[in-house]
Each structure stands twice: as structure tokens, then as C-alpha cells.
Amino acid sequence: MLFGTTTDEETSFAILDRYVEAGGTFIDTANNYAYWNTGSQGGESEALLGRWRRSRGVGEEITIATKLGGRPTATTEPTGSTSRLAPSDGVEGVNAKVIREASAASRERLGVERLDLLYAHIGFPDAPWQEIVEAFGALVADGTVGLLGASNHWAWSLERARNLAATAGLPGYEVLQYHHSYLRRRGDLPSRRSPDGEIGTVSGDLLSYVRAEPGLALVAYSPLLGGAYVRRDKPLDAGFDHAGTPARLSALHQVADETGATPNQVVLSWLIGGEIPIIPLVGASSVAQLEESLAAVDLELTVEQRAKLDAAH
Template structure:
């Protein structure tokens, strides 16, 4: 396994594996026995960066979520896991009532919600400290200063380590970080957005964000990473839910444009040259590039995880990277 540092403060920064494991469907679609086997193999391979959220997976049973965190808590206790594993979770997008959704009834980012939701996540995970806590979606009904101060208070109390943000407009992220800096408070240091080798259209609603593609890591976000070297991008859905390789998983509508064919062709060329799968090329391209990107890939079987893990040792040549980066 290879590792990179997330965070800049010596008191809270962590060394994490260059491949993060997504636990979104653990405890719901992926049963406990399989989830435990995947987690065990990931740790055996040197992985130490596990991602979840307090609302996973509310859409499976029409509830409010919490299944993933609860399963991870049971796995931690059964395996005697301590702080050697970095657990990242999120708040703000948990439905307030069963049968509703984050799109119309999210818990939001008020100071009260942040404190209470973080406490519930700590209880479900069975940890004294959340290593990394994200604002899952934006909340325009609450002043950003209130949100920034609420997250900062948890860090000051020692119940949260690093702070992250997901699925927000970059100008909102920068404003929140500026407010934190002006107040002498910790700010967001990890950004979690959808990012893969294929590039989406931004004039077509995405699957997760029908009112606009705020979930995608576009040119603005990648430029932000270049300008702010202390930030890290955790790239969710790097494999587009299997769409690179599975005939039964078509690409989402926002990838339906002429540039997609050219990028797919280069991916397949590099896969043939290396003897790797297209999925492995995507993960290696992300994790070994110039920008600090940690691909976040889920797995529903140990076999899927093994394929992802093999990407860690895949070394792309400068020429291959240049070709992968050049296509539009």
C-alpha cells in the first residue's frame, strides 16, 4: 500500500492509504458477512481510510440512514480496531423524516444539527473522535459563519480531527475557509466530489444533483487544488458505478457528448499496454497524478476490492499520463 498526508496541522493531519474504501452500502445492500470480509481484506492490504455518512443508506429502506455507520461500529468492536483506521463520515444530508430525501428535507448545517449529528455518528461508529467530518451538502438557510463556528468548536473540543466539504460550489467553499481563517478556526481541508477520467457536461443535470452538477470536480475545483496545495480531493464514484466495464451499467446522461469516446479510447489503449483493467487505469491515473487526489471506491465483493487494490501498484509512464491528460 502507498500513503499520502491529508491535513496540514500536525495535531490533526493523518497518513491515509492512496485508495479509500467506500462503505455506503455496507449494512444494507451489502450484507454484514460480505462487508466484514471486504473490510478485513482492505486492512490486510494496508488500507486505512474508510468513508461513510450518517445518511447511508436511507434510500434502501425509506428510512433516515445510519446502517453503514452502525455496521462499521460493529466491525470495529469485533476486530479491536483503534485509531489506526481513519474513519471519515458526513452530516447535513440526512433526511429529517423517513420516506423523505436530502433534496427536499435535509437536516442541514445549523450549529444544533452539527453538534447532535456528530455525536450520533460517534456513537454509531463507537469512536471518541471523528477523524474526518464533512459537510455533506450545502445549506443556504444557515449563515456560513454559524456552520464554520460549529465545526470549529468540535475540533477545539477534540471530538473531530479534520474538516471536509462535499458537493458545494467552490465560491462557497472558499468563503467558508476565509471565514474560518479570519476567526482563527480550522477550515475545510479535504474536498469530496465526484471525479473520474471521463468528464461530464455541465449543462445536463447529474444523477445526484438534478438542479445542477455541483457534485462534479470540474476545472474550477482542480484549479483550486493547484492554487491551495494544503487541500486534498477525495474522488467519489471514480469508476462511475461500473459503467466503464459493465454493459448493464450505461453511462449517465451527463457523459453523453463527443469527448467521451476519445477519452474511453485512450483509457482502453493504456489498459492494453499495461495489461491492467480500465478500472485500474482510472484509479492509478487519479492516485499517482500531480494533484493530491485519493480515489474513493466502494466494493460489493472481495473480488472487486482485489481489482481495485491492484491499481495501487500500477505505474503509468509519463507518456501514458500525458495521453490520458491530453484528450478533451
């Protein structure tokens, strides 16, 4: 996410090289990363990935996912995470024109002819759903996009778009990307985007939807809460200020002590091996951080440890 902005090119390349060396094959980005750090319109992350691909001769063996819809329409001051953007912030939104033009710009920055996975980054209640479905379907039909996904949408809007696509015989969203971690964020707090709560966080409603639709894949962004599990200088935000947080932190640290793993590794293992399999997206600003996350792949929690983690409320 921060490649090309906060994380410089040399460090970014080293992280990517080690990731591929370790067997990594999936990289996630967006056309607006990371405007909030620079006050730009974003695109730095995609551009860096394009330079890395060309310099390393990377081809189709690496799957790249990107997103459109949350890119500022003009250079702006940093405003925070994409999930909290409001229409008044002046973002491109998602419509047929944006889908055509933004996807082409992403392909150019990344240096690819085909986007393996393309997400609608944010959803607004008044989005032109039929137009969106048809425009995404056209990209799949012409071979410039493989799979379609959605991030930061209410569950009802996912179902509306997927139903419209199915009715028209068009491809629909197959991958969902939301914020999810072991600690539970309150979803009922009003946000800048909606008085109904936090739209970008996995809720019981969304988990129930994924459970009922086994063909959907769920990807979790920011699973390590920006370092808050292991760093005192990274405090949790107000969404975690409830009684369940200390109970879960206690269980997490107990399991970490039992396994000899770090809290971060336990969180990642818990996500990967749950009843609903979840693909965690991890960011890294150093090779050492990446190594810690990679080690979580080999951490297998016992039935008892998982039960302890699940039971904490």
C-alpha cells in the same frame, strides 16, 4: 457506502478484513448511507462499521471519515444520490444544531470518541456560514473531531467558509470530496439542486481552486462510475453524453491493453498519479472487486500513457 444495506454484514466484514490485511487505513462513510436503497434515514453504514470495529478490536490505527447534513429528516422514499438533494427533499442541512447532534449520533453509531474527519455533506446557498464555522470549530476544540472537510459545495462557498474560519482563528475545511473520474461529466446541466449545474462534480473551477490552495486535499467519490467502465449493464448517465466520452474511452482501453490492467485500474492509477494528487474512494460489494482496486496501487503509468489519457477530449 452500501455496507449494512445492499451489501450484507458477512460480506461487508470480509471486505473490511481484507482491506485492513492489505494495509488499508482509511474508511469513508456518512450518516445518511444508504437511505436511497432502503427508503430509511440512513445510518446503516456507520452502525455496521461500529459493529465491525468492536468485533475486530479496531482502534486509532484506522482513520474513519463521515459526513453530516444530507440525512433525511424523516423516513422517505429513495431519492437518488446526496449530491442531487434539494432543500425540498427534507434533509437535515448544516447548522449548529445539526453539527452538534449529528456528530454525536455518528460517534455513537461508530463507537468512537473522536471523528478523525468530519465533512459538511452538502451545501446550500443560504447556509448560515458563520454559525457553521463556529460550530465545527467547537468540535475540533473539544477534541471530538480531528479534521474538517466539505463535499458537494460550490467553490465560492468553500472559500467563504474557509475565509470566515481563518478570520476568526478557527480551523477550516482541509479536505474536499467530490465526484471525479477519468470520464468527464458535463457540469452545466441543471440539476434538482441548482439551475447552474451539477454541484457535486469536480469542475475546472474546483481544480483551479485546489491548485491555488496546496494545503487542500481532494478526495474523489464514485471514481469507477458504479461499474460502468467494465459492465455493459451499467450504462453511463446523460451527463456523459458528449463527444469527449468515446474519445476518452478509446484512450482508456488502449492504455489498459498496453499495461495488461483493467480499465478500472487505469482510472485509479490516473487519479492517484496526476499533477493534482487525488485520493480515490472505491466501493466494493465483494472481495474480488476490492482486490482489483488494490492492484491499482502498484500500476505506474508511463509519461506517454498519461499524456495519451490527458490528451483525449
